[in-house]
Amino acid sequence: MLVTSDPMIxxxxxxxxxxxxxxxxxxxxxxxxxxxxxxMTAAYTxxxxxxxxxxxxxxxxxxxxxSWGMLIPMIxxxxxxxxxxxxxSFLQRYPLxxxxxxxxGLVMAYAVPPLMTQIVGNFRTFDSFDNVVYWIATVxxxxxxxxxxxxxxxxxxxxxxxxxxxxxxxxxxSFGQTVIYRYNLFLSRMEYLLTDWLQLIEY
Amino acid sequence: xxxxxxxxxxxxxxxWGIFAEGQVIPxxxxxxxxxxxxxxxxxxxxxxxxxEIRKIAGLDAVDEAIGRATEMGRPVHFGPGIGAxxxxxxxxxxAVLGYVAKMCAQYDTQLIQTNRNIYVYAVNxxxxxxxxxxxxxxxxxxxDDVRYISGFQWAYCAGVLGIMEREKPAANIMxxxxxxxxxxxxxxxxxxxxxxxxxxxxxxxxxFFIAAADYTLIGEEMFAASAYISKEPVLRGTVVxxxxxxxxxxxxxxxxxxxxxxxxxxNPLARILTEF
Numbered sequence: 001m002l003v004t005s006d007p008m009i010x011x012x013x014x015x016x017x018x019x020x021x022x023x024x025x026x027x028x029x030x031x032x033x034x035x036x037x038x039x040m041t042a043a044y045t046x047x048x049x050x051x052x053x054x055x056x057x058x059x060x061x062x063x064x065x066x067s068w069g070m071l072i073p074m075i076x077x078x079x080x081x082x083x084x085x086x087x088x089s090f091l092q093r094y095p096l097x098x099x100x101x102x103x104x105g106l107v108m109a110y111a112v113p114p115l116m117t118q119i120v121g122n123f124r125t126f127d128s129f130d131n132v133v134y135w136i137a138t139v140x141x142x143x144x145x146x147x148x149x150x151x152x153x154x155x156x157x158x159x160x161x162x163x164x165x166x167x168x169x170x171x172x173x174s175f176g177q178t179v180i181y182r183y184n185l186f187l188s189r190m191e192y193l194l195t196d197w198l199q200l201i202e203y
Numbered sequence: 204x205x206x207x208x209x210x211x212x213x214x215x216x217x218x219w220g221i222f223a224e225g226q227v228i229p230x231x232x233x234x235x236x237x238x239x240x241x242x243x244x245x246x247x248x249x250x251x252x253x254x255e256i257r258k259i260a261g262l263d264a265v266d267e268a269i270g271r272a273t274e275m276g277r278p279v280h281f282g283p284g285i286g287a288x289x290x291x292x293x294x295x296x297x298a299v300l301g302y303v304a305k306m307c308a309q310y311d312t313q314l315i316q317t318n319r320n321i322y323v324y325a326v327n328x329x330x331x332x333x334x335x336x337x338x339x340x341x342x343x344x345x346x347d348d349v350r351y352i353s354g355f356q357w358a359y360c361a362g363v364l365g366i367m368e369r370e371k372p373a374a375n376i377m378x379x380x381x382x383x384x385x386x387x388x389x390x391x392x393x394x395x396x397x398x399x400x401x402x403x404x405x406x407x408x409x410x411f412f413i414a415a416a417d418y419t420l421i422g423e424e425m426f427a428a429s430a431y432i433s434k435e436p437v438l439r440g441t442v443v444x445x446x447x448x449x450x451x452x453x454x455x456x457x458x459x460x461x462x463x464x465x466x467x468x469x470n471p472l473a474r475i476l477t478e479f
Contacts, residue, residue, distance in 0.1 A: 103289020
């Protein structure tokens with residue numbers, strides 16, 4: 001058996017096995033993999049942000065190009081650290097408010113036009129079985145999400161029940177598709193172990 | 204090379220001088236929505252009556268889950284999803300976290316709150332601290348129980364799995380924008396014997412919640428639930444406003460479909476909604 005001598009592939013294979021070992025029970029090998037993974041992502045984030053955001057902004061945008069306006073978002077961002085100083089910790093709310101406001105504005109601007117297209121998409125001609133099923137499922141699912149209408153009216157009561165069934169059938173289909181996709185991920189890992197690491201399979 | 208001026212030359216003239224084609228109705232619709240929600244929020248704040256939100260099945264489960272954790276002497280885990288702080292689902296999770304934290308403080312049950320997003324972490328820390336204060340138990344608040352794990356999805360997932368395995372929460376409440384980690388969290392929650400409540404609008408993950416969680420809030424139910432739980436006027440007004448527009452959309456679909464049967468080629472309602 002020809003096992004690879006590449007240390008990177010060995011590292012990948014051993015970590016893959018350590019993670020898979022969780023399927024038997026929580027154990028020290030899994031725990032080591034977990035902590036290294038979490039720690040490495042923290043280190044990677046710091047290094048990535050420093051080299052790709054902080055350093056070019058200061059060294060190029062500000063010092064070379066003279067874009068001193070960059071100081072404003074920088075100061076706003078730094079306000080998040082005021083949380084460590086109780087007397088001025090209220091200042092951390094400003095960057096957070098800015099971020100939430102930006103998100104809300106973006107949604108308001110771009111969410112409504114596609115909604116019109118979706119509404120018109122439900123104007124179906126009842127000339128096929130598919131169209132009838134589609135329309136009933138959509139309308140009944142909409143009824144299911146009426147929160148201020150009591151379900152004593154038979155139209156609302158049975159409409160919501162059909163809507164629930166329609167959603168469950170759709171979720172079942174989605175579940176099946178995702179399970180198949182997860183199998184693909186597992187097979188991809190097995191391929192890595194058997195081909196790249198153990199070199200049992202050759203293409 | 205494509206000249207931007209050539210693209211501009213082909214654009215139809217704006218409606219009323221300011222709206223691009225097909226943007227008038229969306230603008231009016233959005234503006235009407237804002238006005239209706241504002242009126243409802245104002246009424247709710249003033250204590251005037253607004254339509255009641257019906258109770259969502261599964262809401263009692265939150266109380267049941269915390270009660271169970273208290274009886275067993277084990278912690279409650281609350282995950283707000285992996286979405287950004289500006290995500291509507293994350294914002295809905297804030298209200299529920301406040302409620303859960305207050306309940307945990309009252310019953311002296313440990314609340315473990317894990318985060319993937321640094322901004323969400325900062326907000327959640329404030330919420331939990333404030334909830335313990337409102338419950339009259341500021342001394343019971345432990346800052347180490349609100350935890351930032353990692354900004355990376357799978358590292359966050361691995362970290363939470365480890366925490367759940369080691370600290371064995373009796374209740375796992377997953378409320379927010381969840382993605383591919385959903386099933387893994389639920390599987391580990393099941394292994395450690397936690398009662399599990401899930402809520403998300405991410406349709407790709409809902410099947411997993413329905414299959415593996417004890418209670419699931421489907422889609423918009425999570426927003427209604429957070430309004431119902433918190434009794435917060437802003438949330439109540441927003442959910443009721445959304446419901447009014449949902450009923451309006453329902454009516455438009457019914458009318459549009461009737462018109463579609465009359466003349467499938469030229470539906471006037473479809474034309475107004477897409478072209479005007």
